[in-house]
Amino acid sequence: MSVESLSAALVRLREALGAVRLPLDLPDAQAVLSRAREQAAQLDDYVLPRLGRLDAPLLAVVGGSTGAGKSTLVNSLIGRPVTAAGVIRPTTRAAVLVHHPDDAAWFTSSQVLPGLARSDGPTQDVRALQLVAEPSLPRGLAVLDAPDLDSVVAENRALAGQLLAAADLWLFVTSAARYADAVPWDYLRSAAERKAVVAVVLDRLPPAAVDDIPAHLGQMMSQRGLAESPLFAVPETEVDADGLLPAAAVAPIRSWLAELAHSAVRRNEVVVQTLDGAITALAAAAPQVAEAVEAQQDAVATLRGDVESIFAMAAESISAQTADGTMLRGEVLARWQDFVGTGEFFRAVEQKIGRMRDRLTAAVKGEPRQAAQLKIAVESGLEILLREEGEAAVRRVVASWQAHPAGRRLLAEHEELGRTLPEFGPAAAQAVRDWQGDVLTLVTSEGQQKKAKARYLALGLNGIGVALMIVVFSQTGGLIGAEVGIAGGTAVLAQRLLEAVFGEDAVRRLARQAKQQLDARTAQVLAPESARFQAVLDQIEVRPGQAEELRAAVAELDRARAEADRFTSAPVPKAPAIPVPTELAALAAEVTRRPQPQPAERDEESTPVEEVEHS
Template identity: 45%
Template sequence: MAAIFDPGPAKKTNQSAEDSDYAASITSSLDGLRNALEQTTLLSAGTAATHPSEVLRIKSIHQISDYLIPRLSNLNAPLLAVVGGSTGSGKSTLVNSLLQDQISISSAVRPTTRVPVLAHNPADTAWFDDQRILPDLRRVQAEGAERASTTAGKGKVLLTPNSRVPAGIALLDAPDIDSISEDNRALSAQLLNAADLWIFVTTANRYADALPWELLTEAGVRDITVFVVLNRVPPGADAEIAPDLRRLLAEHQLDPSRLHVIPEVVLDANGFIPAEFVQDLRLWIESLASDAQERQRIAAQTLDGALKRTTADVGELLAELRDQHQQLEDLTQDVEHRFGLALKRATDALNDGALLRGEILTRWQDFVGTGDLLRGIEGAVGRVRDRIGSFFSGKPPAERRVEQAIETGLHTIFVSEITSACKDTELVWKNTPTGQALLENLPAAGPAADLEERAATCIREWQNDVLSMIRQEGSGKRKSARIAAIGVNSVAVILMVVVFASTAGLTGIELGIAGGSAVVGQKLLEAIFGEDAVRRMAAKARTMLHNRAKELISNSSSKYLDTIETNEQPEIISQLTTFVRSQGQKGQHS
């Protein structure tokens, strides 16, 4: 990707109309990207703010808010130079010494710098007093004794106007990059990412530490101007340490000529480094502040590097989101398959004759009777109907016991299959990182607490469906009379048994008893409604039961599918994809 603005020496200090239009376009794109990132959920990160993916997401948001958008709004705004470094490296002492004023509190107590201190020329107050940069940090000002109390708390930046700071540049004393405070470490990284240039302070003892070089490597990748201060160098060590540090800087794409060495010296009465040891650094800062063209070049270079880095970071987040989306799709398919299997198993149990075993078969036999009734099936159908009618006269409601047995059998099948499907689904989720995160968002593990009640309601509603169908089919006078002779509930029970009287799952004596008994009921129904009507009614009743079961099982799977859907982010993936592609295309055509 080519530079957004030409950082070359011939660049004019005023942005061209073309640059302004381009900046406005990029700003709009970045604003949308920031909103998308703020709404992004990375399931792998969970609630851990220190997870690498979450750190990258927050970093990208801050990079956009703290630096990219503010700098795009005006390339000529004063430069922000962040003074960063390790614990005890002497950052605050260096800032105070450069300005010959107690701007920052320096102390042996760690961490010293709890609130970042931003020193700027009074003429530049307007640039830093509003929320143009570091918008989530509240501006505070304090003098004298108030300054110490102001360094407590977080979410603030201490503004310190000082005429010794040359106009056109500001110095920000940041917390330690390796502070014992996690908040301070995060804030230090945020401030460094918001800088136009770094003044990075290290010591002879710690210049090769891993953490500083992680940050300096990032600075090299982003093409940030870095002025390194090697502080407290023991006598005679300069000849060995300085060349090694310059070599490391060059290897990390940083300018080795921007190295300033300060020997181990005694501080003066004010706690400042003697002026002669910071003079070269002070002159460099003053020279940069007085050269508007060079300031703009540095700003453009850092801006371009920050945009490239942000694009790469967003690309990394996008890859993770796409992988997360695929995992969610896989889990969705698994839920649909497993609960679809539950429906199939339930349907198979309804159709294979197994439901007529056990209690239902016994109650059905009580209902229709045996012996004479079965032998009399060859006689007039009216005689059979009379026998069944007389069976009810003055006797307990046997048809209700059959109905209850059917309810119990169906209830057992539905609850068992749904419970198994829930357990299997959650087991799959426990074995995937994304699934584990989803489990934490489930309303409750396992089937719904009211599953048994819902299953019972489902069965009762189907039974009502059957009753309604019988009343509708038997609306004629003759049919109504025949139904009344037996009872509509009895007719409904007979139809239910006919629905389940498939012989596919029955053998031996079960086949003879259940199959023969079902013939009794079917012949009776045919006498009332006609053969074609009974066949149609049985098929319709079976379909209605299937639909009720499907609805019950679908409702049971919805909590899993809803949890997945809540975490799907297709629009955010689309926004991130558009941004990354647009920046890649601009780079190709530049």
């Protein structure tokens, strides 16, 4: 498989990472999203450009802690002031990249660090890259002075991390006073994990500490995966009028960088090691992003499922209570008894049946007034039931979401979800009236088709309609205790009356149709309440299939890496190991023989990495 195939796999991974959204407030979501953005930026800033041009100049990024002397070191390596140095912090604002004039084309274009604007002069714009052409710098090498890793300015810290991720080589600068601080070691540990080429510069080393601090720092490097990284020591000394260190103080670093620049083999080995380590780290980290995306998808599915199940339960509860006799209680039962229990109803029926022989059309007049009162009672009871169940469903959804970290955040952002819509109550009342209209339409249509039209007209439209409603409310026989003898008996009476008019089969059919229409009206009332929760979830930018896309991209990258030719058409000759400078070789050899020395006194505000790890 060619470098082109590897590049295509990385482009696919870049597209998948760029599409990642983790909007829900889940544990570690923001941290994972930040890493995904960093991975995408590294692909844009370094991996893809470098893979496309392996012969580009070596980019050495000089990074480190506040006040470590990075800018002074860069100026001293170049031999003249090219980047601002001073005691006011933070000093470095925009990054400064120094290159040989013949290499300008590599850096003036957007091939490297495309997200940063180019500037040919000093600037305070943190998103700019100041380019400085320097003939004394070897061709094939560029040195970039980065902002402080622990800067008090968040933008500076972010830019420093971005620049280090785009480096072929890290020249990591720390001071004798702060070499054990936690923040720089977090970056060094990250570099070790992805096999980046790192050189550490111990700056401002007091003569009295030359036997202790370099040895201790070397031991820390060995313990944290940087045993092969060179360690340079710069003694504490006076600077000249231009703010430059003596040439002898930086000569070992300058010689080492020049050797890398002049040797195509050594330069290529550094590039391949860092690039391969970056790709390996990307392949290892991407599945964690996929897991986070999947957690977001699962959270949306859980919250959506809660809404659907709770409102489905509310609809089922209403359906059950409008069929098991629950409605035949209270005001409805009292009005039904008034309607059928006083004798007025039966007298009216008998009189009207007798008059049918003379004038059928007169039968629709003079219905017992109790029928209208019963209809109103049914309407009120149903409306109360719909409103109570709808409001209870909203409360249950809110309680369910409150128990979920993502749901809590959504409820905080959408306080209106905690109460029903203003139009919910009127909608419930209208639905009940509409259903009563449905029932009257059913009995009207059925009555016109029956031979027993006299009985139908004698009962009256409202009378026969409410009788059908009573039958609907008692279909499943859920009445208990004394209600069986009272409400149950009246329900049987309603059934018998309707059977006398329409016949047994027709009554069953009418009751079934009326119940189906009531359930449909109930669903229409509850739907807007459910829909507003669903609408909030629909706005969440979690696209189905993203986790699978990430895993597929990683799988393709793994195949490409397994079959790739390690970025070159022929094996790269093994270069000699990068040496520790001569003056520190003896100290490095003694690290394992002497007791571990205590580090020099540090600033009170610094946090030693050892204290962080053992706290």
